[in-house]
Amino acid sequence: MNNTAEKLILFALRLITYAIVLVIGYILFDIIRNGAPALNWQFISGFPRRSGAAGGIFPAIVGTLSLVVGTIAVSLPLGIGGAIYLAEYAEQDKFNTLIRLAIVTLAGVPSIVFGLFGLGIFVLFCGFGPSILAGSLTLACMVLPTIIVASEESLRAVPKGFRDASLALGATKWEMIRTNILPYSMSGMITGSILGIGRAAGETAPILLTVAAFFLPRLPHSIFDQVMALPYHLYILATQHPEADRIRHMQYGTALVLLLLVLGLSLGAILIRTHFRKKFRW
Amino acid sequence: MSEKRDMSRSRKLFITDKLMRLLLVGAASTSVLVVCLIFLFLFREAGPFALNPGLGKLLDSQWIPVSFQEEHFGVGPLLAGSALVTALAMLVTVPISVLVSIYIAEIAHPTEREFLKPFIEILASIPSVVLGFFGLLVVAPLIKTTFGLSTGLTALTGALLLSLMAIPTIISLSEDALVSVPYALKNASLALGASHLQTIFRVTLPAALPGIVAAVMLGIGRVIGETMAVLMVTGNSAILTASPLSSVRTMTATIAAEMGEVPFGSVHYQALFWIGIILLVITFFLNIIAQRVLKKYGMMK
Structure with a gap:
């Protein structure tokens, strides 16, 4: 291969890479440019009118946030607990293989199938009805593998010497984990988990069948209430609304708020992670 | 006296240790449980179709x-x-x-x-x-x-x-x-x-x-x-x-x-x-x- 051909190929590779960067940039630009004019205090804090054609999206924001909180409350203890078992206790036995197989399988289940599952078990079988509870439980099942994988990675990053030193001083296994492992890995576990949960906040398919209300201009009173949610609200406004063509600003505004919420969660998590990575270095 | 207190302390630690282990095994088993439940509940809701009208209906061309x-x-x-x-x-x-x-x-x-x-x-x-x-x-x-x-x-x-x-x-x-x-x-x-x-x-x-x-x-x-x-x-x-x-x-x-x-x-x-x-x-x-x-x-x- 001569030098010119080589340079040409290198250039082509760079071109493709930056074409992708450009496409991503354009998507963000398009949503921000068209969504920003719609953003104002009334849009954020107001209640929707005329089935969402006017007014604000406050109930949808509250709905999505309550789903995020619910999902965290269920999935974080289970996911982190599972990760501690896998990183600190598990031996190379059949049980370990089974759990790993389950995690990989769970990670690959399509989101709409989680929706069907949530409908079958939480909404109908447990009798929760379409509610924040049913939706949070469904989303929690969905993010569980992400949380376990992220948390296990963070636990394994703690040097082995920390464990040996603690055990050598006579600590029990749990004392060792509580005093010598968790303080150093907790931040990593939580930020990794938030990254996964941020993604769940933008999911539509699982909540479509388990929580989301088409138009419900009031706030939820309990976890057994139905709520509006930003992703579903955007879907309805863009495809099902009779005035879809005339309310583009409402759609773009909703899209931008959802995007900011999801990217904000991710960005926050990444910033915290870099902060702690600098703090603990060994 | 102090020996006795030591005994109870170490017993408490021992029990906490066993208990935490049990809890963590439970948390780790959740993923297995969820996968099983997904299969179970999908088949539970879909099931009756297999008898009436029968799975052959899924092979229709439309x-x-x-x-x-x-x-x-x-x-x-x-x-x-x-x-x-x-x-x-x-x-x-x-x-x-x-x-x-x-x-x-x-x-x-x-x-x-x-x-x-x-x-x-x-x-x-x-x-x-x-x-x-x-x-x-x-x-x-x-x-x-x-x-x-x-x-x-x-x-x-x-x-x-x-x-x-x-x-x-x-x-x-x-x-x-x-x-x-x-x-x-x-x-x-x-x-x-x-x-x-x-x-x-x-x-x-x-x-x-x-x-x-x-x-x-x-x-x-x-x-x-x-x-x-x-x-x-x-x-x-x-x-x-x-x-x-x-x-x-x-x-x-x-x-x-x-x-x-x-x-x-x-x-x-x-x-x-x-x-x-x-x-x-x-x-x-x-x-x-x-x-x-x-x-x-x-x-x-």
């Missing part, structure tokens, strides 16, 4: 779930819709992702890499409904005018959006595979006089191939299971077609669009759960095969 004459629950056209959209998406995604991952892993300057990786990660965190919305307002009109069609809601539009979703997944996984190729291999090639590019394409890429294959399979799994974007932009007509420019309906979109309107427990409702089972089985096997490939070539992290 999907007409609501009709005054005879309903048809043939999943064939939906399976074909999913297959067409997925195949088109992978046709676009695989070459782009592999080339970009080569650039990021082997060519880009370290500071450039620090920028490129998180930027492409952003694409993965854009909610699919937002991408679908973008597709509806920007990509669909583009397809419509480019090909002179009456509507831009086609299999191709869906495929383009799906490839946007699969690109970050496949790039990041195949980049991992490229980076994990031992330096000794690359250095040996360079020492024998091969150029940088020759080393990449003849040594690094073949060595990373199993990892890239696994990445592609995981990407396919993700694309087949994606719902919102295809629901919004593929036009949703359940017909058998091989044309990228006609509108199609995928399995996922069918569930999402019709589940809201069916009476619980009806035959139609059960048929939608069967589609869910088919999706679950497909993604399950894609996942297992990808893991096998990774394990066989020792690329498991």
